[in-house]
Amino acid sequence: MQCSWKAVVLFALTSIxxxxxxxxxxxxxxxxxxxxxxxxxxxxxxxxxxxDHDDYPYFRYNVSRKIHILILAxxxxxxxxxxxxxxxxxxxxxxxxxxxxxxxxxIPRLSHSQNAADRSVMLGASRDLLRxxxxxxxxxxxxxxxxxxxxxxxxxxFRRGASRALCSLPVCDAFLPSDADINEGDCxxxxxxxxxxxxxxxxxxxxxxxxxTVRIPEVEDLQxxxxxxxxxxxxxxxxxxPRGILASRTETFRDTYHLWRIWRATxxxxxxxxxxxxxxxxEDFFNSVTMGLSQPSWLRGKYMLVxxxxxxxxxxxxxxxxxxxxxxPMDKNVVDWIQNNTRGSNKLSAxxxxxxxxxxxANAEHWRLNLSYDIVDYTQTVxxxxxxxxxxxxxxxxxxxxxxxxxxxxxxxFVPFL
Ligand SMILES: *[C@@H]1O[C@H](CO)[C@@H](O)[C@H](O)[C@H]1NC(C)=O
Ligand SMILES: *[C@@H]1O[C@H](CO)[C@@H](O)[C@H](O)[C@H]1NC(C)=O
Ligand SMILES: *[C@@H]1O[C@H](CO)[C@@H](O)[C@H](O)[C@H]1NC(C)=O
Ligand SMILES: *[C@@H]1O[C@H](CO)[C@@H](O)[C@H](O)[C@H]1NC(C)=O
Ligand SMILES: *[C@@H]1O[C@H](CO)[C@@H](O)[C@H](O)[C@H]1NC(C)=O
Ligand SMILES: *[C@@H]1O[C@H](CO)[C@@H](O)[C@H](O)[C@H]1NC(C)=O
Ligand SMILES: CC(=O)N[C@H]1CO[C@H](CO)[C@@H](O)[C@@H]1O
Numbered sequence: 312m313q314c315s316w317k318a319v320v321l322f323a324l325t326s327i328x329x330x331x332x333x334x335x336x337x338x339x340x341x342x343x344x345x346x347x348x349x350x351x352x353x354x355x356x357x358x359x360x361x362x363d364h365d366d367y368p369y370f371r372y373n374v375s376r377k378i379h380i381l382i383l384a385x386x387x388x389x390x391x392x393x394x395x396x397x398x399x400x401x402x403x404x405x406x407x408x409x410x411x412x413x414x415x416x417x418i419p420r421l422s423h424s425q426n427a428a429d430r431s432v433m434l435g436a437s438r439d440l441l442r443x444x445x446x447x448x449x450x451x452x453x454x455x456x457x458x459x460x461x462x463x464x465x466x467x468x469f470r471r472g473a474s475r476a477l478c479s480l481p482v483c484d485a486f487l488p489s490d491a492d493i494n495e496g497d498c499x500x501x502x503x504x505x506x507x508x509x510x511x512x513x514x515x516x517x518x519x520x521x522x523x524t525v526r527i528p529e530v531e532d533l534q535x536x537x538x539x540x541x542x543x544x545x546x547x548x549x550x551x552x553p554r555g556i557l558a559s560r561t562e563t564f565r566d567t568y569h570l571w572r573i574w575r576a577t578x579x580x581x582x583x584x585x586x587x588x589x590x591x592x593x594e595d596f597f598n599s600v601t602m603g604l605s606q607p608s609w610l611r612g613k614y615m616l617v618x619x620x621x622x623x624x625x626x627x628x629x630x631x632x633x634x635x636x637x638x639x640p641m642d643k644n645v646v647d648w649i650q651n652n653t654r655g656s657n658k659l660s661a662x663x664x665x666x667x668x669x670x671x672x673a674n675a676e677h678w679r680l681n682l683s684y685d686i687v688d689y690t691q692t693v694x695x696x697x698x699x700x701x702x703x704x705x706x707x708x709x710x711x712x713x714x715x716x717x718x719x720x721x722x723x724x725f726v727p728f729l
Contacts, residue, residue, distance in 0.1 A: 378637055379445040379544045380521035383530060383599070385592055387559035388551040389619035390523055391473075396630050397521035398475050399492075399648040400641065404517040407473035409444055410437050410526040412455035434532050437524075441536060444522060445544070447514035449507045463507040471505055472498035482506065482513050491644060492651065519639065528591075530599040530614065538609050545612075545637055548599060551619035552703045552719070553592050553694045554687055558678030560588070575683050586693070593694035600700055606728045616725040618701060623675040624720075626653045636727045676719065684709035 380397060384390030391407075398405040413436045418429050436455075443451035453460045456467050471477050472495030479486055479493065483502035486493050514520060527533060530548060537544050561568045561575070568588065570581045603614045615636045622629045626649045634641040679687075684706070691698060691705050698705065702723030706712035 378519045378639060379542055381546045382523040382549060383527055383546050384525050384549040386525045387556050388549055390525055390549055393549050394523040396645060399645045401644055402518035403521050404476045404514040405474050405521045407470045407523055410524045411469040412452060413437050413440055414526055416455040438536055445520050447511050449511045464504045466504050468505050476513055477510060478502055482510050528595045531602050534609060537613050546614050548616050549619055550596055550701055554690050555678040556592055557589055558681040574686060578685060590693055593697050597697045612729050615727040620675045620720050679712050684712050687712055
């Protein structure tokens with residue numbers, strides 16, 4: 312199927328007029344427009360090749376097959392690791408948790424807010440921001456960054472250094488293109504302020520855009536974006552054994568999870584324990600996974616469920632499957648990065664709170680040594696459905712829990728719905 316460029320321009324112009332008020336974000340260059348609701352099939356006609364690109368900015372980028380990737384995850388589910396599989400790809404513009412700014416600007420204390428109205432405001436703003444970012448409009452972030460950027464320039468983008476595209480040319484000239492794995496701290500130190508104009512340009516130059524977030528609870532929250540024909544959005548939902556998530560959070564967020572630590576230390580469940588810290592994970596997983604695996608037509612070709620444990624145990628193969636699903640080749644730098652940072656590597660140096668550099672395989676079931684059987688038993692009770700659906704075995708006794716020669720991870724295939 313082909314689109315004539317005239318049709319594209321015409322559609323672009325009418326569409327802007329009609330949709331301007333509906334979609335505020337869609338103001339700059341309508342890069343992703345295609346009159347047929349399947350941009351995947353929309354190849355620019357031959358006429359397009361003779362166009363002067365400066366006069367027709369719509370065609371400046373080969374966007375007809377641009378893929379927008381969302382890594383849908385939760386904190387301590389291995390999302391930094393999963394994000395790197397995209398961050399390290401030279402053709403992908405990767406952003407690490409841009410929705411952090413929406414959350415801190417709108418609902419600074421969201422983690423304590425179970426309020427449905429707060430949640431829906433946050434989700435609406437998040438979707439708007441995602442839409443803009445996938446269109447490479449980074450200015451849209453400015454409304455949320457504190458302090459507000461001046462002259463489209465900021466020092467305060469959250470975890471800027473976690474996005475290699477924001478640490479390399481043309482955005483930052485402190486490193487050589489041959490510097491494969493740029494350290495996050497070095498990037499922040501050496502790159503100076505982030506020029507959002509240049510960053511937006513850099514985004515347009517890349518083939519695809521990937522965004523990682525732990526701030527969208529469920530896949531259904533993304534239905535509007537998935538159904539938007541301009542988006543070509545593909546969701547990689549990353550899940551992890553909730554027992555592993557709980558163990559990891561308890562180690563990492565010592566203050567927020569200190570009552571869980573007390574439980575672990577004393578064997579007594581504190582009466583004021585915030586159970587939602589656990590149940591929210593399991594409910595969100597359950598709702599998303601139930602939705603994803605029920606294969607609603609809006610998710611056809613757009614949803615892949617990935618267990619962190621499979622990624623950790625078999626990173627290269629699983630990453631290949633993910634790129635197969637996305638329909639784009641994985642590049643050599645991704646392969647190199649995996650080899651440098653997973654099992655078999657002896658270059659495990661940097662270890663920090665959110666770091667990804669560690670032995671991923673050894674890590675996958677490490678939580679079993681880290682939680683008491685009491686807590687595990689309780690978790691298995693409240694999260695029973697999702698443990699079963701995702702193929703995580705129950706430990707029926709403290710002995711089973713601690714016997715690492717028996718895995719709790721079942722072999723289970725989650726074939727993407729194509
Ligand atoms: C656009 O992308 C397609 C698919 O990857 C490729 O075959 C084609 O050569 C590209 N066109 C241009 C002008 O870059
Ligand atoms: C923004 O740019 C203007 C014009 O170049 C300059 O006068 C002003 O000082 C800049 N503001 C900041 C905060 O850098
Ligand atoms: C950001 O980059 C643009 C384009 O190169 C340039 O015109 C602008 O002056 C830069 N802004 C700042 C604050 O340096
Ligand atoms: C992998 O490690 C080698 C040797 O230390 C290094 O030269 C290369 O840049 C690394 N590549 C990536 C992608 O981390
Ligand atoms: C615990 O019991 C359940 C139900 O009998 C069983 O399916 C599961 O395999 C047991 N777990 C282990 C680790 O053997
Ligand atoms: C661990 O499980 C294996 C396999 O079932 C068994 O042979 C072994 O005795 C168990 N070890 C302990 C310490 O229970
Ligand atoms: C009780 C227990 O085993 N705690 C360990 C949990 O894991 C961390 C490191 O991830 C160790 O430092 C703790 O000693």
